[in-house]
Structure formats: structure tokens, C-alpha cells
Amino acid sequence: MERWTRKAIWIVFFLLFFLSVGCSTSTNPVSPSNLNNTDNVALNHNEQVQENTDNERQIVVGFSQLGSESDWRNANTRSIQDAAKEAGIELLFANAEQSQEKQFEAIRSFIEHKVDVIAVSPVIESGWEPILLEAKQAGIPVILSDRAVQVSDPSLYVTIIGSDFYEEGRKAGKYLIDKMRNETGPVGIVELQGTFGSSPSIERGRGFRDVIKDQENLTILQSEPADFTYEKGKEVMRAFLKERGSEIKVLFAHNDDMALGAIDVIEEYGLRPGKDIVIISVDGTRKAFEMMTEGKINAVVECNPLLGPMLMQAVGEIIAGRTLPKRIVPPESVFTEELAEKEVGNRQY
Numbered sequence: 001m002e003r004w005t006r007k008a009i010w011i012v013f014f015l016l017f018f019l020s021v022g023c024s025t026s027t028n029p030v031s032p033s034n035l036n037n038t039d040n041v042a043l044n045h046n047e048q049v050q051e052n053t054d055n056e057r058q059i060v061v062g063f064s065q066l067g068s069e070s071d072w073r074n075a076n077t078r079s080i081q082d083a084a085k086e087a088g089i090e091l092l093f094a095n096a097e098q099s100q101e102k103q104f105e106a107i108r109s110f111i112e113h114k115v116d117v118i119a120v121s122p123v124i125e126s127g128w129e130p131i132l133l134e135a136k137q138a139g140i141p142v143i144l145s146d147r148a149v150q151v152s153d154p155s156l157y158v159t160i161i162g163s164d165f166y167e168e169g170r171k172a173g174k175y176l177i178d179k180m181r182n183e184t185g186p187v188g189i190v191e192l193q194g195t196f197g198s199s200p201s202i203e204r205g206r207g208f209r210d211v212i213k214d215q216e217n218l219t220i221l222q223s224e225p226a227d228f229t230y231e232k233g234k235e236v237m238r239a240f241l242k243e244r245g246s247e248i249k250v251l252f253a254h255n256d257d258m259a260l261g262a263i264d265v266i267e268e269y270g271l272r273p274g275k276d277i278v279i280i281s282v283d284g285t286r287k288a289f290e291m292m293t294e295g296k297i298n299a300v301v302e303c304n305p306l307l308g309p310m311l312m313q314a315v316g317e318i319i320a321g322r323t324l325p326k327r328i329v330p331p332e333s334v335f336t337e338e339l340a341e342k343e344v345g346n347r348q349y
């Protein structure tokens, strides 16, 4: 009898041992070599996996960022990386340097590594249907971050977290109408657009036009893409000044970096930015606020890059099986030169 009890104890012991070994094996995907893991996060993850004997596992998100063209973009990247760390989420980060093809490659790599969620900031609006279908067929939910896509099937992505660019264009137009309310003569406008085919460029231009279209004295003289960069902003503004010179009374720049480039060439040309040429910009970076305090930019329509916490929260909700709204818009304001001094110290990017 005693021999049988001892035998039974040994059998139970071996069963428990094998069960515990089976439970502690991590099935987490390995980071691909062309992607950057957010520092230390993988380490924390492994420690956690070893500690937990139940089915808790670290979430892995693949994020395809479109590039690093502006201060806004760099703040956006930092926000997402920091929020991932904070949430204990492993982030596979890929910078596409403005190439849609590179974004496709990154997404394929995320699919191959079986990430839990894919987040993407699409460089342009068109051409996304096939790659999003690949993600859907692999059963990986996709979140659009910042920019939108044109697809016939909205189920190809779960939600879009980002600004209402159309509304931003409208805000710029409304500010201009108010600023020019006592102006009876013709007001010539030039427009520095962002990346050709990108949703902020398309929508900001559309919103602006919709608001000013009934104002007979407001005319858009020229409108060209300047890729959301400081250098291109300089180049295109120089060409505008060469062709239109003193006819230009207003510059609408689709972002701050281009506005800053334009300010430099306006001064080289011998005109006073903010006075001879009214300047309206979008984003709200600290540098643009400094220019506003000097009276060189008249108004900035805020576009919030600090999307990281919202993105990580959405990832958590998806993993928990909850439904998200199709569109999540961050809070945003308009700042004018009168408010700049008060606000400049609060800018986080």
C-alpha cells in the first residue's frame, strides 16, 4: 500500500513538472533584422513571460512610419515609441523614407512575423487595397495612424487615429477671411502644399478652398507641392516670388517646416513675413510659435502629432476584443500671433 502511495506521488510530480515546462515556452515572434525594436522592451517582455505561468503574453505591434520629413513627424515617432514603452508593448519600427513601396515591404515583414497589430502612417492616399487585404487575410488588424487611405472596403482597417485635415484647411480659410475683412482690393494667395497625393495635402487644400470660394477678392495665384520640408518650402516660395513678386499678399503653408523655409526666402527677397505677406501655417511646432512671437507667422492651425497614447490604447482595446469607432480625432486649436507669447512655453514639439 505504502509503495503504491509513493508511486502515485512521483507520477503527480512528473505530470506537474512537464505541464509547467510547457506553459513557460514563449511563442513571441523574433524581431526582423531590418527593423528597430524599441529599447529594452523586448527584455522586459521576456522577463514577464518567464514570470507568468498563465497565458499572458507581451503584445507586439509593427509600425510603418512614412518618414522623417518634418519636426511634426519626428514628434509623432517619439510619441509612438514612448507610448509603446510605457504600455509595455513591443514595437517593431520601420521608417519608409517617403516610399510607399518600402511601407508595403515593412507590412509584409510584420505579417511574416505574426505581429498582433499593424499600425501604418500612409505616405499617400491611393494604392493600399492589395497590401491591406494581405494583412486581413493573415488575420492581423490594421490601425491607420495620422493619414488616411482611399479604399473601397473600409473593413480593411479597424480605425484611423489622426487629425481632421479638411477641418484644418477650413480653419485656415476662416482665419484668412477674418484677417482680410477690411481689405477691399485683390488679395493674391500662394499655397505651399505637402506631399503630392497625401491626405493632409488633399484635404487641407479642399477645406481652405471650400471656405474662401465665395470671397471674390481672395484669389489663389499659385499652388505647388513642397513635400512638407523646409528645403522644398524655400525652393518653391523662391519660384513663387520670382513669378508673382508683390502680387503675393498671403501664404498658406500646409506645414510649419515649409513656412519656415518660405520666411527665409521672403526676407532674402526684401519683404517682411507676417506684414507684407500674411502667413498661415499648420502644425504648431515650437519653432513656428517662436516665429509667431516675432510677428513673422500670423496664425497656426494646430495638428497634433502626439498620437502615441491613443494608438497604444486602441491596440489594447483590439486585443481585448472591444469595438472601436472608425475615426478617432485628437483635440486641436488655432493659435494667432496674439496668443503666441502665452503658449510658446507650453509647446511639447
Ligand code: AHR
Binding pocket: 069, 070, 071, 072, 073, 146, 147, 200, 228, 254, 255, 256, 282, 283, 303
Ligand atoms: O500628416 C501630417 C503632416 O505630415 C504634418 O502636417 C506634416 O508636418 C507632416 O509631415
